[in-house]
Amino acid sequence: MIAPPTPRSAASPASPAALVLVAHGATARLRLADGTEVTARAAGRDLQFVCGDEVQCVFDAQHGQWQLQRVEARRTALYRTNARGQSELVAANLTLLVVVLAPSPAPDLFMVDRYLAAASCARMGAMLLANKADEAFAPQEELGLAEYAALGISICRCSARSGAGLDALRERLRGETVMFAGQSGVGKSSLLRVLVPGSDAPVGELLRSAEGRHTTSAAHLYALPGGGALIDSPGVRDFAPAIAELEPRALGFAEVEQHAPRCRFADCQHLKEPHCAVLAAVAAGAISARRYESYRRLRRLRAQLLERAPRGRR
Template sequence: MTKRRLSGRQIERIQTIQDRRRQRLASRIDIALSEIEGEPLPLEGRVVVRHGANLAVEDVEGDITHCLSRQNIGHPVCGDRVVWQRTANHQGVVTAILPRHTVLSRPDFGGRDKPLAANLTRLVILIAPRPEPSDYLIDQYLVAAEAMGVEAIILANKMDLLDTDDRAAFQERFAYYATIGYPLLWASLRTPETLVALIDHLRGQTSILVGQSGVGKSSLVKALLPDREIQIGRLSKATGLGRHTTSAATCYRLADDGALIDSPGVRSFRTGPLERDVLQQGFRELRPYIGHCRFADCRHDQEPDCAIHHAVSEGLIDPRRLANFKHLLAETEQART
């Protein structure tokens, strides 16, 4: 995708607007803190909704409080663990972001990483018979999961669209992912019992769903969250954010102490530029062969005595995965020029 380039005047105008907004927000926070009688105890919580400067923070008791965020602490996102204090108006101020274990981000128009969600432990990649799945996109998601250090799960949805023969061919096409250790699940929302395996994988985890448009993400969210409207109402009542709770990244409670982050930002999620070593590590089946090529800087293309090409010829690495690796490598190198 071609990056949008802003003129110096546009950048200056945007910076001026942002500075004004920051000044107004800082004034609101100072006023809120000045109304506190005595020093409130610091509390820990999780950001479950962020809309602009407004945060919904869930405490250890499960109660939701509408908070603002101090300007000098960075930009909290959905899933962040934070330190916050109550104010006299039954709201709160976030004073610190606790260290993130993982963060999902995407490049902004300037090529800088823009965090979307934090502290994930599961990345669920949705595919379906229609629209036609993109192996390249799947591999981008898998590289992102490996780079973050979270478990990736591939869920093939809408399997009811296929007859017996087509279903077998579809499953065979993606079977390789299971052989290299990724959970590969087959589901249809018309048959609820096919979601049992997915629900087991999400139990006690903080998960996010990613995938192409049209793979049934919204319908799957509704199936996993039968009380979603109740949760939205609870968030809206506690924060006053109203309809914004459905247009912003939101962390919903799943059964069995799990959480599901539903974020509009993942619709256009892509990996940003990665160092070659990070990219190689993102293809887990390449790892045993890294460092065994004749040349230390081998690109696994046309070089002689390439250990990875030898593994492909032996049927140990799928050639489609190697092709996607080389494509991603070329893209990341081009992005840096």
């Protein structure tokens, strides 16, 4: 679908700024500064853009379509490691990563840790959103949540179904550029629908999953009514941060970062080095054993991926 061209000529140097709502290969759905939504094609093969990117575009009158010409410098960038072990951009310009979890499907806290690590290393805010407050977490899971709270990570409890906690959530998200991330089925899209009324994802972006229910297939940015933006993203089975983005000393684990300055060796990896302040804190119970295990797993994954990466490239 092509919006009517603006009265400006294709040669105009002042091409309008736009926001990427959905990116799909060489095509993007954009929102122009005046609020119009258009579909645009990348002007060059090496233009890389994702949901949340700010871009320059121009209407190419000759071909009757919008062209995405340039991607503005990103304020933040969230990267993951893809199935081939390569670094892949997930979303741009986020100020807050919201990891959504619920009593069902059973939460994978190791994955939550890796999201938090990625957000920390990318210097964006992060919080947990415990949806389906109408259901109960298992005692072990509540313990895990309490450990996050003790680390200063905020946890908002809500229910897209009952409406509980949504006013506080709206207040927390106001003015932020947020992405909802997490496992499939935790209720990210359900929350989006109540936070952004009338935001039913366009037909074609909803696929029937094997279980016969709708699942999100592409990240999509929506304007929040109170200001800011919300990106609904497809559920994941796993998430690994891009290794090149991980801060080498603590890998984005706040409690490791806190104790690391007292390790004997400046390059301590906190695995089995002597006089490691992090290991001492784990032994003393000052660092959660589960969180430390999570740290160890990410350390191991990072080592494996570095091993696999071709020389000179990461």
